[in-house]
Amino acid sequence: MKRLLSIGLVICLIVSIFGCTPGKQNSGSGGNSSSQTSKAEESSKQEASKQEESKQETSTAPVDEKFTMRFSWWGNDTRNEMTAKIIDMYTTENPNITIEPEFLAFSAYWEKLATQAAGGTLADVMQFNETRTQEYARKNLLYPLNSFVESGALYVDPSAMGTFGDYTYEGKYYGINAGSNALGIHYDVATLKEAGVTVDDTKWTYEDYEQLVRDVYAKTGKKADLITQGGTILSSYYRNFGTQTYADDLKSYIMTAEQLQPLLEVDYRLYQDGLTPTYDNYVGEVWGDDVFSKGETWLRVHWSNELDAANNYAGREISIFACPIASNGTQNPFWIRGSMNWSVNAATTNPDECIKFVNWVVNSEECNKVLGSERGVSINPQIREMLSQNATPILQDVFNFVDKVSKLQTVAYKSQAPVGTNEVSTLITDSLAEMFYGMATPEETAKKIVEEANKILANNN
Amino acid sequence: MADSRTAATETSRQGLWSRIVNNDNICGYIFIAPFIIGFLVFTIIPMGASLFLSFTKYDILGAPQWIGLQNFKTMFTQDPKFWKSFWVTVKYVFIAIPLRLLFALMIALVLSKDTKGTSFYRASYYLPSLIGGSIAIAVLWKRIFGTGSVINSLLAMLGININYSWIGNPKTALLTLIILAVWQFGSPMLIFLSGIKQIPRSYYEAARIDGASGGACFFRITLPLLTPVIFFNLIMQMITGFMVFTQGYIITEGGPLDSTLFYALYMYRQSFTYYNMGYGCAMAWFMLVIIAIMTSIVFKSSSAWVYYESME
Numbered sequence: 001m002k003r004l005l006s007i008g009l010v011i012c013l014i015v016s017i018f019g020c021t022p023g024k025q026n027s028g029s030g031g032n033s034s035s036q037t038s039k040a041e042e043s044s045k046q047e048a049s050k051q052e053e054s055k056q057e058t059s060t061a062p063v064d065e066k067f068t069m070r071f072s073w074w075g076n077d078t079r080n081e082m083t084a085k086i087i088d089m090y091t092t093e094n095p096n097i098t099i100e101p102e103f104l105a106f107s108a109y110w111e112k113l114a115t116q117a118a119g120g121t122l123a124d125v126m127q128f129n130e131t132r133t134q135e136y137a138r139k140n141l142l143y144p145l146n147s148f149v150e151s152g153a154l155y156v157d158p159s160a161m162g163t164f165g166d167y168t169y170e171g172k173y174y175g176i177n178a179g180s181n182a183l184g185i186h187y188d189v190a191t192l193k194e195a196g197v198t199v200d201d202t203k204w205t206y207e208d209y210e211q212l213v214r215d216v217y218a219k220t221g222k223k224a225d226l227i228t229q230g231g232t233i234l235s236s237y238y239r240n241f242g243t244q245t246y247a248d249d250l251k252s253y254i255m256t257a258e259q260l261q262p263l264l265e266v267d268y269r270l271y272q273d274g275l276t277p278t279y280d281n282y283v284g285e286v287w288g289d290d291v292f293s294k295g296e297t298w299l300r301v302h303w304s305n306e307l308d309a310a311n312n313y314a315g316r317e318i319s320i321f322a323c324p325i326a327s328n329g330t331q332n333p334f335w336i337r338g339s340m341n342w343s344v345n346a347a348t349t350n351p352d353e354c355i356k357f358v359n360w361v362v363n364s365e366e367c368n369k370v371l372g373s374e375r376g377v378s379i380n381p382q383i384r385e386m387l388s389q390n391a392t393p394i395l396q397d398v399f400n401f402v403d404k405v406s407k408l409q410t411v412a413y414k415s416q417a418p419v420g421t422n423e424v425s426t427l428i429t430d431s432l433a434e435m436f437y438g439m440a441t442p443e444e445t446a447k448k449i450v451e452e453a454n455k456i457l458a459n460n461n
Numbered sequence: 462m463a464d465s466r467t468a469a470t471e472t473s474r475q476g477l478w479s480r481i482v483n484n485d486n487i488c489g490y491i492f493i494a495p496f497i498i499g500f501l502v503f504t505i506i507p508m509g510a511s512l513f514l515s516f517t518k519y520d521i522l523g524a525p526q527w528i529g530l531q532n533f534k535t536m537f538t539q540d541p542k543f544w545k546s547f548w549v550t551v552k553y554v555f556i557a558i559p560l561r562l563l564f565a566l567m568i569a570l571v572l573s574k575d576t577k578g579t580s581f582y583r584a585s586y587y588l589p590s591l592i593g594g595s596i597a598i599a600v601l602w603k604r605i606f607g608t609g610s611v612i613n614s615l616l617a618m619l620g621i622n623i624n625y626s627w628i629g630n631p632k633t634a635l636l637t638l639i640i641l642a643v644w645q646f647g648s649p650m651l652i653f654l655s656g657i658k659q660i661p662r663s664y665y666e667a668a669r670i671d672g673a674s675g676g677a678c679f680f681r682i683t684l685p686l687l688t689p690v691i692f693f694n695l696i697m698q699m700i701t702g703f704m705v706f707t708q709g710y711i712i713t714e715g716g717p718l719d720s721t722l723f724y725a726l727y728m729y730r731q732s733f734t735y736y737n738m739g740y741g742c743a744m745a746w747f748m749l750v751i752i753a754i755m756t757s758i759v760f761k762s763s764s765a766w767v768y769y770e771s772m773e
């Protein structure tokens with residue numbers, strides 16, 4: 001038995017030694033006396049890189065060294081194609097760099113990122129959004145960008161320094177804006193024309209919105225999407241009631257149930273009167289195979305940068321309105337934000353190359369000619385200028401829209417990232433579903449959303 | 462004493478290689494070593510880790526914090542969705558699995574006859590199981606059971622007008638996923654097929670000579686001799702049934718109104734969407750206990766209905 005055990009152990013050892021031999025590793029990672037010591041050095045290096053000071057020292061890598069950069073983003077088909085194209089362009093220009101792309105749909109992306117973070121295998125350059133940037137920065141998973149901004153390796157136009165607000169944690173920048181956007185309501189241009197109505201979206205209320213849906217339905221028979229579907233509209237709606245969404249301690253909403261109720265009532269009335277598709281159409285919906293893309297409805301809440309993809313999916317002309325104003329609000333909700341940002345893995349072996357790539361994506365004309373404003377409107381004024389000179393009509397539409405909304409925005413909103421927002425968003429979708437399936441009134445639903453969300457926030461923060 | 466021991470080591474050193482090669486046990490262990498190592502590294506160690514994590518609050522990004530039995534307390538007393546997802550899964554297992562086995566058995570009986578093109582039919586009936594829970598199936602299922610779908614048009618031809626989506630209706634959403642599960646009967650079918658092939662022809666010939674009808678042959682010969690295979694299929698299918706995930710994740714996302722929120726789907730959501738990995742691990746362990754209990758019940762009951770020829 002003892003002999004058997006020792007044989008077993010020997011086999012285990014052999015297999016584990018072979019198994020530990022690093023496969024694809026960057027030559028710069030050092031330590032080649034034996035595979036096990038290099039492994040140990042790797043992990044100690046990762047430890048070290050989490051401390052700010054040593055990070056700057058270990059980060060120097062010779063120029064033109066071969067480097068395989070993992071690059072991850074979430075997106076739709078339009079974005080994936082554009083991004084694949086710029087990766088080709090960059091690697092042709094920089095033959096020493098190989099880029100391994102990883103892309104997924106939004107929710108799957110964050111699920112994967114969390115597991116990668118736990119396993120220490122995050123990509124070198126990652127697409128992020130502001131709440132997640134704060135969350136990951138808090139856990140020391142992202143690389144601070146300040147030194148690169150100061151040295152000019154990452155060029156930021158003086159006019160755009162304010163955009164770092166959303167990505168700042170304890171005074172350090174952990175992301176750079178990949179484009180700005182605003183929430184709006186995508187609409188079918190032909191339907192609006194056919195109905196012969198005009199909309200002034202700079203000062204319309206949710207009541208005006210309801211009237212518009214009714215008028216257009218009367219004239220064209222076209223239904224509108226549920227405006228509350230998925231809860232996205234709330235990120236605009238919150239902003240009617242204060243310069244921040246959550247209390248300072250992040251344990252509750254600023255908005256009350258009474259304030260939320262009128263929004264739900266608008267949608268509920270339209271739903272009851274049959275002016276929207278029935279709720280079962282939204283179960284398991286995939287973008288591209290949804291009622292709006294298929295032309296069954298003419299209005300849908302979407303972000304401005306998604307106008308390009310929406311046009312592609314719909315195959316007809318789509319434009320965008322600003323979100324309505326809540327008549328019971330205390331301020332107007334117009335709001336521009338960084339739609340997404342680029343962040344760098346704190347444990348990357350070659351931060352300089354990562355920044356070089358990010359800088360190219362953010363600031364080079366050739367790259368932005370391909371990307372357009374699909375990720376949002378560039379924060380670099382020269383790029384904006386260049387793009388608007390020979391913009392497609394859709395792109396011009398996006399530019400005008402973002403420009404309009406930024407002029408309408410009168411208040412500065414505070415960036416907040418409480419823990420538990422995913423749970424809150426499930427709560428919102430579920431509660432809305434209950435309302436549309438006739439199990440709760442708008443009043444009960446508003447109450448449930450605010451009360452339960454406050455409970456979740458209080459538990460998590 | 463000491464001399465004899467050194468002598469023994471001496472001989473063992475000389476004959477070590479031949480002893481390994483000639484010893485069936487050692488050879489056997491070497492052959493199964495890859496599995497054993499894989500089992501240790503990819504099953505036992507992760508299981509140990511998840512048992513530990515089930516007593517912690519762990520958000521994946523940070524370090525786990527020990528909170529004792531808090532996760533289990535929340536699960537049993539404060540989380541209605543936990544029970545909701547549990548009952549959805551139980552309902553799915555108790556309806557879908559017997560139906561799937563029945564279906565698999567029926568098709569296997571038909572395909573066991575050696576007629577022209579059986580191998581083609583066997584392959585094509587197995588196909589649905591191969592494509593499993595893919596996006597293509599999600600889209601297909603929406604075309605079949607969504608609004609303005611195939612089913613609704615068929616019903617309209619019969620004069621029944623339904624304009625709701627079967628997938629989007631909380632009362633019927635689970636049913637559509639059960640139909641999908643029954644449709645994917647390929648692997649139990651193959652096992653039934655090989656079981657049927659194992660039954661000696663002579664039994665049937667003897668029965669025929671004695672004047673037994675086709676029905677009697679099935680109930681008196683095929684079914685009793687097939688009970689070990691049915692038992693095996695039941696156990697395997699029940700276990701995979703409790704772990705159902707993909708269909709709910711891809712086709713319905715747990716909706717509408719959580720009517721297809723399978724246990725594994727809710728566990729996944731807690732772990733990877735809400736970052737409550739500790740809670741997810743606790744849920745996993747509860748499921749393990751439930752599956753163990755259900756399996757042992759089936760095992761206990763087997764003496765009453767499973768018939769082994771060798772026991773005669």
